Amino acid sequence: MSAGVPPRAAVERLPVRADLADVEPYGAPQLDVPVRLNTNETADLPPAGYLDEVARRITGLELNRYPDRPHRELRAALARRLGLSADQVWAANGSNEILQQLLQAYGGPERRAVYVRPGYSMYPELCRTSLTPAVEVDLDDDFQLTPEVAQAVAAQDPDLVLVPSPNNPVGTPVGHDAIRVVHDTTRALVVVDEAYVEFGAPEASVLDLLAHLPRLVIVRTFSKAFRLAGLRLGYLAAATWVVDDVEKVRLPYHLDAVKQVAGLVALEQEADFLGHRQQVADERDRVAASLTAMDGVEVWPSAANFLLFRTAVDDLFARLLDQGVLVRDFSSKPRLTGCLRVTIGTPDENDAFLAALRHALA
Ligand SMILES: Cc1ncc(COP(=O)(O)O)c(C=O)c1O
Secondary structure (H helix, E strand, O other): OOOOOOOHHHOHHHOHHHOOOOOOOOOOOOOOOOOEEEOOOOOOOOOHHHHHHHHHHHOOOOOOOOOOOHHHHHHHHHHEEEOOHHHEEEEEEEEEEEEHHHHHHOOOOOOOOOEEEEOOHHHHHHHHHOOOOOEEEEOOOOOOOOOHHHHHHHHHOOEEEEEEOOOOOOOOOOHHHHHHHHHHHHOOOOEOOOOHHOOOOHHOOOOHHHHOOEEEEEEEEOOOOOOOOOHEEEEEEEOHHHHHHHHHOOOOOOOOHHHHHHHHHHHOOOHHHHHHHHHHHHHHHHHHHHHHHHHEEEEOOOOOEEEEEEEEOOHHHHOOOOHHHHHHOOOOOOOOOOOOEOOOHHHHHHHHHHHHHHHOOO
């Protein structure tokens, strides 16, 4: 053995990839406090009877066998809902996994992704872990995707563009025209992440553009308006070649049999699942009006189940937490100085948040 090289048996630890050495695992705090309004889940449980029906249906599953790999029944049901063919639809374990699969298929060291800022905080993480060089492009001063912003996106000559609509954390949807311009001025896969779209007006979705924009991908989730964050189920709608390409990077049997059934039952009960949206919208508007009426609070218009607001109080996040109210802290993020994001909860939770905020600002 050459001098200076330790015997292999003495090496106790393999260092993690160099680019991950200083990385903190991503995730919003999961704290056991009375009012949790930090991850944009829906406060209401799934409809009564849902779990009973899932339990009844999974009793017959042959769990000794692998699940249907291309999850045909679930895709067919999703496709019917969207007015597409089943080979234009693909599901995975949450929309995060969908986004990861898209970056695995179309990203990588030789490619470039662009995402807008402010935007969903997982985009940088997904670009990093897929070794995809990424460029952030700022939305305008009102956090809108204007023609000038679209021009700045195109100037990067991206392979992938990631746009949340409604934007998280801002709450505003991106218009059809802006998506069309981004598509038509780039050669990129344009990924519109519609995690919250069911909370707004249906016309906010760019689903109708799929027939006209060949490189458009729409990503959705069961975690938000469908109140199934615990299920981990998301999907994409796109041209068939996108689904073919994503299949090249998916793990075999990535979508388990229980989840496939649970997703199908949720789609069958869609009307019950989504029946709470008016209440969420009413509560959102009530909370927004209360925030607007408070001195020193700026609030952004939202078509989602959360509100972004700004104050000049440095430690507001901690002051709310001291009162048992957990929100999302963006105050140290670029362009979001002083900003917090609050998820719309039950009326009681929203009242508790507003009372805690008034107290913290007093
Ligand atoms: C914009 C956006 N996209 C995607 C996701 C991921 O959702 P999930 O992986 O639960 O489907 C979230 C979750 O907060 C989100 O806000």
